[in-house]
Amino acid sequence: MFRNKEVLRPSYTPEELPHRQAQINQLATILVAALRGETPSNVFIYGKTGTGKTAVTRFVGKELQRTGQEKDRAVFFIYINCELVDTQYRVLTHIANHFIEDWNDRIPFTGWPTDEVYDKLKKKIDEKDGACIIVLDEIDKLVFKAGDDVLYNLSRINDDLKRAKVSVIGISNDLKFTEFLDPRVKSSLGEEEVIFPPYDAVQLQDILRQRAAVAFKEDSLEASVIPLCAALAAQEHGDARRALDLLRVAAELAEREGQKTISEKYVRKAQNKIELDRVTEVVRTLPTQSKLVLLATILGEEDGTKGLTTGEVYDTYRELCQAAHMDVLTQRRVTDLISELDMLGILQARVISKGRYGRTKEIQMSVPLDETKAVLREDPVLEPIVGFSPKKQARLF
DNA sequence: TGTCCACTGGAAGGGAGGGCTT
DNA sequence: AAGCCCTCCCTTCCAGTGGACA
Incomplete structure (x- = not known):
């Protein structure tokens, strides 16, 4: 059934990005300054998940580097996912290490004072004569955790550089976070803005067809499969990643059952599986204390208590800890753990007043x-x- | 109308565990 | 070894609060 499954994975960047020509052109026009030896404007990219922000940025970056090589102009393109690299120190280290070839000379992941990292970074960047484009994907996560100091420092770094030029691309799926930014940072980051609207169902179909042609052998798909995947993903705010996941998982399920073709039935199965897999994975990787809190909530709910409160969950949690010989955390801490579980979508916690x-x-x-x-x-x-x-x-006591 | 409950959620800080330089 | 630094997880302290009840 499969010819090349890789093209359905989210990590795959296709040669062509359907329905994103406008954004590609817009971004390329801004960044092309780098090839003329000027400093490109900083860019803020906004769009929901699975609207092609990362793919387009990577694509333009790759093209830029290639053209830069032809014209003998150094272009450094540094991609950072702020969900993983989420402190000022780590971001600076990440960028600096990009310019340090010698493994022994690298900055350790902890230990140095931050301003020393900053100094080293400036020195290293300035040794190269060229444009350095720093992409901060999921920049909202970084601002949320570490504040906007990093962005302030990065946006000012050009003042301290003699030869190199730095520009920053921030990518976010959350517009609200800009409210928390220092006005100076906000205006400097938002010199240029590129908006990625969600795909509609028809556009999603085009994307799926393009990939399916490479991914599957002839006649592996029933006609209604692609429209269904597209329609389901369009409901999820036009998420192309979700559409591709649906198609891939549906195909895997069909293959496992020895089918030669994929039918609608497997798309629906895939939808359930994807959601359950997400939850399972999140729960599995929870720290033990969070698991205990979660279990306390489940047991409370199974006991039939309506409108479980923090206090009730905490009492059960304490008993569980004792039974499992674990340390009992304070209620304050457990409150935070509950909020975290809420944010992960495993449970819902609303503040209510019972007078x-x-x-x-x-x-x-x-x-x-x-x-x-x-x-x-x-x-x-x-x-x-x-x-x-x-x-x-x-009752035993 | 005021009281007062059972918390919420911010602030500050401790201390363990990673690492650095001197 | 001593003296720093950064991060994570957690505790302590506490002011603040929506609304049922007297």
């Missing part, structure tokens, strides 16, 4: 209980207590 009876969070699971418990059971610490029932236990 005379105080103010608290009302907590509700938003993923299936049994599947989640099965994942928790994989953890050796949790395994003995997953079947624990707080109420029964209490």
Whole structure:
């Protein structure tokens, strides 16, 4: 069935990006200054997930580097995903190490004072005569965690450089974060803006057809499969990544059942699988303390308590910790863990007021209980207590 | 109308674990 | 070895609060 499965993966950057010519041109026009030895403007790129922001940026960057080589102009294109590289220190180190070939000379991932890293970075960049384009993908994550000091320093770095030129491209799927920026940073980052609108269902179909032609052998797809994938993904704010995932997973499921063709049925199955896989993976990689909090919530809900409160979850949590011989964290800390679980979409916590009876969070699971418990059971610490029932236990005393 | 509950969520800081330089 | 630095996880302290109840 498959000819080349790789082209369906999110990491794959195709040679052609359908329906993104306008954004490619816009970005290229801004960055072409680098080839003339000028400093390109900083750019702010905004668009929802799976609208091609990263792919377009990488594509333009690659082209720019290639043309730069032909014209004998050095162009450095540094891509940083701020979800992983999320502190000022780490960003600076990452950029600086890009210019340090000697492995022994590299800046360690911790240990130096930040301003020393900054000095070294300036020195190293200035040794190269060329344009340096720094892409900060998911820049909102960086600002959220580390504030805008990094951006301020980076936007001012050109003042301290004699030869090299630096420009910054910030990519975000969240517009609100710019409100928290220092006005100077905001205006400097937003010199140019490129907007990526969501794909509609028809555009998604084009993208899927383009990839499917390479990915599958002839006649592997029933006619309705691509429109369905496109329609489902269009509902998810036009997410092309989701559309491709649906197609790939559907194909994998069909293949596993020995089918020669992919039908609608497998697309629907794929949709369920993708969501469940996401939850399973998130839960599996949770720290133990968060798992305990999660288990406390599940058990509370199974006991039939309506509108679970922080206090109730905390009580159960404490019993679980004792049963599992784990340290008991403070309620303050558990509050934060609950908020984190909320942000991960595993549960919902809304602040409500019960008047005379105080103010608290009302907590509700938003993923299936049994599947989640099965994942928790994989953890050796949790395994003995997953079947624990707080109420029964209490009755013994 | 005021009280007062059961928290929320900010601020500050400790300390362990990574590393650096001198 | 001593003296720093950065990050993560956590504790302590506490002012603030929406609304049911007296």
